[in-house]
Structure formats: structure tokens, C-alpha cells
Amino acid sequence: MTLASTLIAARSQMAFTLGFHIILASLGVALPALMLIANYRGLRHDDADALRLAQRWSKAVAVTFAVGAVTGTVLSFEFGLLWPAFTGRFGQVFGLLFAIEGICFFLEAIFIAIYIFGWKRLSPWAHFWTGVPVVIAGLGGAFSVVAVNSWMNQPQGYSPTSGTVTSVEPLKVIFNPAVRYEVPHMILAAYLVTGFIVASIYAVGLLRGRRDRIHRLGLLIPLTVACIATPIQFAVGDSAARAIAAHQPIKFAGMECVDKTSTHVTEYIYGRCTSSGVRGGIGIPGFDSFLVGWSTSTKVTGLDAVPSDDRPPANTMLHWAFDTMIGICTLLIGLALWLGVGWWRKRDFPQTRWFLRATAVSGVAAVVALECGWIVTEVGRQPWIVYNVMRTSDAVTHANGVWVTFGLVLAIYVALGAALIITLRAMSERWRSAGEQDVEVPYGPEAGLPEVSG
Amino acid sequence: MSEADAVAAVLWIGVTMYAVFGGADFGAGLWNLFARGGEGGKRPRDLIDWAIGPVWEANHVWLIFTLVVLWTGFPSAFEAVFSTLFIPLSLAALGIVVRGAGFAFHRTARRFRGRLLAERLFGLASVLTPFFMGTVVGAVAGGRVPVGNAAGDAVTSWVNPLSLVIGALFVATGAYLSAVFLVSDSRRARVPDLERYFATRALVSAVVTGGLAAAGLVELHGHARFVFDGLKGDALPLVILSAVCGIAVLVLLHRGARRGARPLAVGAVASVVWGWGIAQHPYLLPQTLKISAGAAPSATLTTLLVIFGVAVVLVLPALGLLFTLAQRSVVEETSRPSPQPTGGEA
Numbered sequence: 052m053t054l055a056s057t058l059i060a061a062r063s064q065m066a067f068t069l070g071f072h073i074i075l076a077s078l079g080v081a082l083p084a085l086m087l088i089a090n091y092r093g094l095r096h097d098d099a100d101a102l103r104l105a106q107r108w109s110k111a112v113a114v115t116f117a118v119g120a121v122t123g124t125v126l127s128f129e130f131g132l133l134w135p136a137f138t139g140r141f142g143q144v145f146g147l148l149f150a151i152e153g154i155c156f157f158l159e160a161i162f163i164a165i166y167i168f169g170w171k172r173l174s175p176w177a178h179f180w181t182g183v184p185v186v187i188a189g190l191g192g193a194f195s196v197v198a199v200n201s202w203m204n205q206p207q208g209y210s211p212t213s214g215t216v217t218s219v220e221p222l223k224v225i226f227n228p229a230v231r232y233e234v235p236h237m238i239l240a241a242y243l244v245t246g247f248i249v250a251s252i253y254a255v256g257l258l259r260g261r262r263d264r265i266h267r268l269g270l271l272i273p274l275t276v277a278c279i280a281t282p283i284q285f286a287v288g289d290s291a292a293r294a295i296a297a298h299q300p301i302k303f304a305g306m307e308c309v310d311k312t313s314t315h316v317t318e319y320i321y322g323r324c325t326s327s328g329v330r331g332g333i334g335i336p337g338f339d340s341f342l343v344g345w346s347t348s349t350k351v352t353g354l355d356a357v358p359s360d361d362r363p364p365a366n367t368m369l370h371w372a373f374d375t376m377i378g379i380c381t382l383l384i385g386l387a388l389w390l391g392v393g394w395w396r397k398r399d400f401p402q403t404r405w406f407l408r409a410t411a412v413s414g415v416a417a418v419v420a421l422e423c424g425w426i427v428t429e430v431g432r433q434p435w436i437v438y439n440v441m442r443t444s445d446a447v448t449h450a451n452g453v454w455v456t457f458g459l460v461l462a463i464y465v466a467l468g469a470a471l472i473i474t475l476r477a478m479s480e481r482w483r484s485a486g487e488q489d490v491e492v493p494y495g496p497e498a499g500l501p502e503v504s505g
Numbered sequence: 506m507s508e509a510d511a512v513a514a515v516l517w518i519g520v521t522m523y524a525v526f527g528g529a530d531f532g533a534g535l536w537n538l539f540a541r542g543g544e545g546g547k548r549p550r551d552l553i554d555w556a557i558g559p560v561w562e563a564n565h566v567w568l569i570f571t572l573v574v575l576w577t578g579f580p581s582a583f584e585a586v587f588s589t590l591f592i593p594l595s596l597a598a599l600g601i602v603v604r605g606a607g608f609a610f611h612r613t614a615r616r617f618r619g620r621l622l623a624e625r626l627f628g629l630a631s632v633l634t635p636f637f638m639g640t641v642v643g644a645v646a647g648g649r650v651p652v653g654n655a656a657g658d659a660v661t662s663w664v665n666p667l668s669l670v671i672g673a674l675f676v677a678t679g680a681y682l683s684a685v686f687l688v689s690d691s692r693r694a695r696v697p698d699l700e701r702y703f704a705t706r707a708l709v710s711a712v713v714t715g716g717l718a719a720a721g722l723v724e725l726h727g728h729a730r731f732v733f734d735g736l737k738g739d740a741l742p743l744v745i746l747s748a749v750c751g752i753a754v755l756v757l758l759h760r761g762a763r764r765g766a767r768p769l770a771v772g773a774v775a776s777v778v779w780g781w782g783i784a785q786h787p788y789l790l791p792q793t794l795k796i797s798a799g800a801a802p803s804a805t806l807t808t809l810l811v812i813f814g815v816a817v818v819l820v821l822p823a824l825g826l827l828f829t830l831a832q833r834s835v836v837e838e839t840s841r842p843s844p845q846p847t848g849g850e851a
């Protein structure tokens with residue numbers, strides 16, 4: 052196998068495993084918060100339905116956390132298996148963030164188990180409080196991992212910049228400039244994705260005529276959280292885009308298909324990026340310049356500013372991913388407004404089937420936006436693994452066989468994903484038919500009870 | 506002790522914890538696999554489930570811990586190991602996925618067939634994963650991992666007698682530890698027949714482990730002289746301690762003693778791990794990379810030690826809470842394997 056072919060396999064495997072993990076990670080960050088909101092409501096207002104939701108969601112947390120943890124372990128291996136030269140050179144720089152992440156995940160795993168045991172074992176409020184560290188650890192974990200990615204985009208805090216690293220400034224590494232927008236953007240994304248996914252499940256139930264209070268509450272709690280997060284996400288994303296135009300101009304040029312450095316640059320919505328400009332799509336003259344610097348005469352750096360080996364690949368995909376993320380965000384803001392108006396008028400969510408249908412697809416839409424955002428970040432960073440410092444092609448393993456492992460990973464993950472979905476669906480079916488007792492999860496006292504048969 | 510040595514010690518703490526807790530977890534999977542199918546094997550399998558249910562996840566965090574400390578503290582060693590040993594480490598990673606998923610889903614699977622499949626996968630991966638990890642350790646101890654990006658031989662580095670023996674030793678050690686743990690768990694669950702069941706298995710696996718350890722020493726003598734000499738030199742007290750602990754466990758189990766076997770078994774494993782560390786000191790990769798040469802810059806090492814301190818302060822109490830809560834609640838509230846073997850249909 053040539054190195055070039057290994058590189059393609061390694062990038063594909065990394066992208067696939069990350070794209071898979073990030074969905075579970077988002078649930079791991081935000082589902083505990085939804086669970087606690089329901090728990091709080093249940094205790095505060097003596098609301099048995101809310102408590103029941105909290106209990107169910109805590110079981111879903113257990114299952115997704117377990118799968119999130121194994122897929123995360125694979126990612127840690129991949130830092131060595133796929134990118135040994137990257138980790139060999141810079142592990143001493145970004146590794147500290149993973150050490151902090153380790154504490155967070157450890158605490159998260161422990162407190163999830165405590166919370167699940169606590170349902171029957173602790174006083175209600177004490178039990179509620181054992182859930183709080185889960186939420187905090189989730190935020191801390193998200194901060195530290197995403198900060199690694201931010202550092203890869205805007206590296207600083209080590210020297211020398213070529214060859215072996217001999218000195219490191221941890222605080223500069225941790226608080227690199229991209230943390231300011233990447234971390235909040237990702238955390239909001241986690242809340243928004245989780246909120247819309249959970250709401251969409253209950254929306255489907257309502258559409259099928261299950262109009263009990265559990266379903267209504269199960270829709271309302273997550274949807275409210277997600278709808279609050281969405282407009283903020285728009286603002287944060289916008290500031291991210293501007294920061295990228297300033298600090299990673301070639302990435303920005305790739306995202307926006309800007310060939311030549313100039314002023315009065317046209318903003319294209321979709322369209323194909325070709326060597327002779329954008330084909331198709333909707334062009335808004337001067338708008339790209341305006342978005343970057345509030346004036347149509349702002350100069351925007353084009354791809355021609357660097358040699359062709361230094362430009363990101365697959366510009367059309369990059370551009371579409373960026374536009375799709377923004378488009379979905381805009382639609383979701385529409386959904387939020389719809390909910391807001393309904394609530395303002397009737398103190399309830401809009402009682403039309405169209406609202407429920409829109410909510411039912413919002414979960415998938417949010418996941419698509421999440422994946423698109425990461426494609427923008429990661430493919431846009433190419434050909435660099437550490438922006439302007441180390442090339443991805445210099446980081447990849449010299450071992451043979453990555454295509455084989457990629458094939459195996461694909462097969463196993465497809466089975467894993469299918470099993471996860473089947474399991475979660477079966478759990479919810481059992482909740483409907485058999486009540487609470489019947490569901491077993493990978494942690495917790497009920498799990499795997501050795502039966503007394505005979 | 507230099508800062509780099511301190512970080513190496515932290516790394517070794519992670520390795521020890523993983524060898525003990527992760528090892529016992531893998532061993533539990535092995536006993537699950539070896540238990541007869543159908544009703545006969547159901548009760549031991551239920552006990553295994555019941556015993557590792559609350560902790561199976563936390564046990565594996567030690568692996569992540571070890572990896573992160575290795576790549577942060579000694580990145581060039583990490584690069585060398587993960588690139589040269591691409592094959593066994595890829596297989597171990599896949600094994601971890603299959604194992605974790607198998608365990609999680611056999612809990613949730615409703616239909617018997619799905620449950621059985623998940624359980625079999627869990628068992629099989631529990632045997633293969635530690636085997637591949639053992640071959641990696643054998644490759645490192647045997648000095649077959651040169652510094653660089655895949656600079657060593659992709660196959661012979663880990664397919665050699667030393668590596669294979671150590672791979673088998675890893676599997677046996679896990680089985681042994683877990684059987685000893687399960688004896689105590691059976692007692693906790695008040696199922697005397699299972700207590701005997703696992704005591705027998707503990708004895709057998711102890712003998713196998715001892716035999717493999719002896720074979721490992723012979724191989725080290727032939728192919729990893731530096732480590733062998735270290736074991737005979739500075740690390741000798743630990744080797745002796747390990748043997749004494751191991752023999753004491755055998756005696757206790759044979760006599761059916763009520764306490765002591767568990768800590769002694771842990772002691773036997775932990776002292777071997779530390780014996781190995783001391784034997785190859787001051788090398789990280791014997792005779793090619795010294796700890797001092799492979800270490801990260803001082804600011805990184807200091808921060809790593811501080812983070813470790815914070816982790817100890819935050820994580821240990823939480824872990825203690827979980828273990829107490831789990832042990833107490835499970836005993837009080839849930840049913841255990843039935844006191845007598847149950848024949849026939851449920």
C-alpha cells in the first residue's frame with residue numbers, strides 16, 4: 052500500500068469514527084441535563100409524569116453512555132494507530148487537555164452509575180444532586196476535547212514551531228484563540244441536537260395518536276431547551292465564521308468558494324465550485340465582503356493566495372456543508388419562533404399536525420447540521436493536521452493495513468448503530484406496554500438480575 | 506526521583522490498575538464464555554453479570570488513563586508502539602468495541618437469541634483483547650519496538666514466542682484474578698455451590714498462570730536479557746513477593762478460607778507489574794529509549810502531575826461512593842442467584 056492510499060484510508064476511518072462518536076457524545080453531554088430538568092420539575096411540582104420521564108431518560112443515558120465510551124476508546128487508539136507522527140510530535144502539547152477530559156469522563160461515568168442506583172437508594176433531593184456532577188462533567192469534557200480541535204486549528208503555546216517540541220506553555224495551549232467560538236458552538240450544538248432528537252421522538256408518538264401527558268411533557272421539555280439554544284447558536288456560528296475569515300482565510304475561501312482575493316466578493320448560496328468560478332447557486336453581489344467586514348469593499352482572501360497544494364480539497368462539499376448548516380439553523384429558528392408564538396398565545400405548543408411533523412424531522416436535521424459543521428472544520432483545515440504547521444500527509448502511519456481496519460470498523464459500527472437503535476426503540480415500546488420495571492440497562496441495580504428460577 | 510520518573514510512576518499506576526481491574530473484567534468474560542450453555546451455565550453467568558454490572562465501565566477508564574499519560578508524557582514511545590504494533594493494537598481496539606457493546610446489549614436484549622449472541626461476543630472478545638495487549642507488552646519487553654513511525658517489523662515484532670507467551674499469560678492472569686474475585690462475590694451473594702465452582706476455577710487458572718509465568722521467564726532469559734537481568738536484580742524482591750502471594754492464595758483457596766485471597770491475588774499481580782517496570786528502568790522501550798530521553802518538556806510533566814493530583818482528590822471519593830452504594834444496594838434489594846442449583850425449566 053502506498054502512503055497516499057494509506058492517507059485516504061486513515062482520513063476516512065477517522066472521519067467515520069468521529070462522525071459516529073459525536074452523535075453519542077452530544078447525547079452524553081446534554082441528555083443528563085434534560086433528565087435533571089424533568090427530575091427537578093417532578094420534585095418541585097410533585098409531578099409524577101415528569102419523574103417518570105426523568106427515570107426513562109436516565110436509562111437512555113446509560114445505554115448511550117456505554118456506547119459513547121467504547122467508540123471514544125477507539126478514537127484514543129486512533130491517535131496512535133492512524134496519526135502516530137502527529138501524536139509523537141504534539142502529544143506533549145495537546146495531551147494535557149485529554150488528561151483533563153479523562154477526569155471529566157471518569158466522574159461522568161461514576162456519577163451516572165450513582166444516579167441510576169440512587170433512584171431507589173437515596174432521598175429524592177439527594178438523588179437529584181448526584182445528577183448535577185454528570186452535567187458539569189459533561190460540559191468540562193466537551194470543553195477539553197473540543198479545545199484540542201481548536202488548538203489544531205489555531206496552534207500556539209509551544210516552541211520551536213518546527214522539529215521537536217522542547218517547551219510548552221499549558222495555559223496558552225488550553226486557551227487558544229479558537230476555543231472562544233468552537234467550545235460554545237459545540238456545547239450549544241450538543242444541547243440543540245439532543246433537544247430536537249428527544250422532542251422528535253415524542254412528536255412521532257403524538258402524531259400516532261398517543262396524546263397522554265407523558266408525551267406532551269416529553270416533547271415540551273427538550274423542545275424548549277433546543278429552541279432557546281438555536282438563536283444563540285446562530286450568533287456564535289456567525290462570530291466563528293468571521294474569526295475564520297481573519298485567522299484561517301484559506302479555509303474561509305474554501306467554504307465560500309472565493310477563488311481570487313478581491314473586494315466586492317459575491318456570496319453564493321450553494322452552487323458548484325469550479326476553477327472558473329461558481330456555477331449555479333444564488334449569488335448575492337458584494338454580500339460575502341459585507342459579511343466579513345460589514346462593508347462591500349472589504350477585501351476577502353481567495354484560494355489564489357496560496358499554492359495549490361496548500362488549499363483545502365473538495366470545495367464544493369465544503370461549501371455545501373457550510374450552507375446546509377446555516378440553512379438548517381435558520382429553519383430551526385423558524386420552528387423556535389413557531390413554538391414561541393404558540394406558547395405566548397395559548398400557553399401550549401401549537402396544536403397542529405404540521406407543527407408536530409416539523410418537530411418530528413427536527414432531530415435528524417440537527418444531526419445533519421452537526422455533521423456538516425464538523426466537515427467544515429475538519430475538511431476546511433486540510434491539508435494541515437495542525438494548521439500551517441504540520442501536514443496531514445506527514446502525520447499518517449507508515450504501517451500497512453489501514454484499509455482493512457477501516458473495513459472492519461465500518462462493519463462493526465454499522466452493527467453497533469443498528470443494535471443501539473433497536474435497543475432504544477425496544478425500551479420505549481416496553482415502557483408503553485409493560486410499565487417501568489421491565490427495562491434493563493447496562494448499569495444499575497435492576498440490570499441483569501440473576502433470577503430466582505425454579 | 507526526576508519529574509520524568511514521577512510521570513513514569515503515574516503511568517505505571519495506570520497500568521497496574523488496568524491490569525487488576527481491567528484484567529479481572531476480561532477474566533469474567535472468559536468465565537462467561539467457558540460456562541456451559543443453557544441452564545447449567547446460567548447461574549454462574551448470572552453471578553458474573555451481577556458482580557461486574559456496576560463497575561465494568563469504570564474499570565476500563567484505566568486504559569484511557571494509561572494511553573493519555575503515555576502520549577502526553579512520552580509521545581515518542583507512544584508513536585513507536587502504536588505504529589510498529591499496528592496489527593495487535595487495532596485488533597485490541599476492535600475487541601474493546603465488541604466487548605463493550607456485547608456486554609451493554611446482552612443486558613438490554615429482549616429475545617433469548619440476541620442475548621446469547623451478545624453474550625458470546627462479549628466472552629470471545631474478552632479472551633482475545635487481553636491476548637493482543639499481552640503480545641504488545643511482550644514486543645516492548647523484547648526490545649522489538651524501535652523509535653519512529655512503524656520502524657519495527659509489523660509481524661515478527663509481536664508474533665514471536667515471548668510475545669505469544671505473554672499474551673497467554675495476560676489471559677490467564679485475568680481469568681485467575683476474576684475467579685478469585687468471583688469466589689468472594691459468590692459468598693456475598695450467599696451461593697455456596699458457586700463459591701466452590703469458582704474456587705476450582707481459581708485453582709486451575711492459578712496453576713496455569715504460574716506455568717505461563719515460568720515459561721515467560723525462560724523466554725525473557727533467551728530473548729530479553731536486559732529485562733531478565735533486571736528481574737533477577739533490582740526487581741527480585743517483587744518477583745519473590747509475587748510468588749509468595751500467589752502461593753498463599755492457592756493455600757487459602759484450598760482451605761476454603763473466608764478472607765485474604767482477594768488482596769493477596771491483587772498483590773501477586775501488582776508486584777509483577779511493578780517488577781517489570783523496575784526491571785526495565787531506566788528504559789521505557791528497553792535499550793532504545795530511556796525515560797529521560799522520551800519525556801515531554803518540564804511544563805507538560807508538571808501539569809500532568811498536578812492533574813493527576815486533582816484526579817486523585819476528585820475521583821477516588823466518588824469511586825468509593827459508587828462501590829459502597831453498589832455493593833450495599835445490590836445485596837439488600839435485588840435477588841441473587843438462587844441458593845441451590847435449579848434444575849430444568851424456569
Ligand code: HDD
Pocket residue numbers: 204229232233234236237240243244284285287288289291292293295376377378379380381417418420421422423424425426427428429431
Ligand atoms: C447543530 C448544529 C449546528 C448548527 C445549527 C450550526 N452549527 Fe456551525 N458547527 C457545528 C454545529 C452547528 C459543529 C458543532 O458541528 C461545529 C464543528 C466544530 C465546531 O466547533 O462546531 C460547527 C462549526 C462551524 C464553523 C467552523 C468552525 C471552525 O472551523 O473552527 C462555522 C464557521 C460555523 N459552524 C458557522 C455556523 C453558522 C453561521 C451557523 C448558523 C447560522 C451555524 N454554524 C449553525
Ligand code: HEM
Pocket residue numbers: 062063065066069070071073134196197198199200422425426429430432433435436443
Ligand atoms: C474535538 C475533537 C476532534 C479532534 C481532536 C479531531 C481530530 C482529528 C484528526 C487528528 C484528524 C485526522 C487528521 C486530518 O485529517 O487532518 C481529523 C480528521 C477528520 N475529522 Fe476530526 N477531530 C475532532 C472532531 C471531529 C468530529 C466530531 C467530526 C465529525 C464528523 C470530525 C470530522 C473529521 C473529518 C471529516 C476528518 C477528515 C478530514 C479530511 O481528511 O478531509 N472531527 N480530526
Ligand code: HEM
Pocket residue numbers: 072073075076077078079080115116117118119120121122123124125126127156157159160189192193196197237241565566569
Ligand atoms: C478526537 C476526539 C475525541 C476523542 C479522542 C474522544 C475520546 C473519548 C473517550 C476515550 C471516551 C470514553 C471515556 C470513558 O471511557 O469514560 C469518550 C466519551 C465521550 N466523549 Fe469523546 N472523544 C473525542 C471527541 C469528542 C467530542 C468532540 C465530544 C464533544 C462534545 C466528546 C464528548 C464525549 C462525551 C460526553 C463522552 C462520554 C460518553 C458519552 O457521554 O457518550 N468527545 N470520548
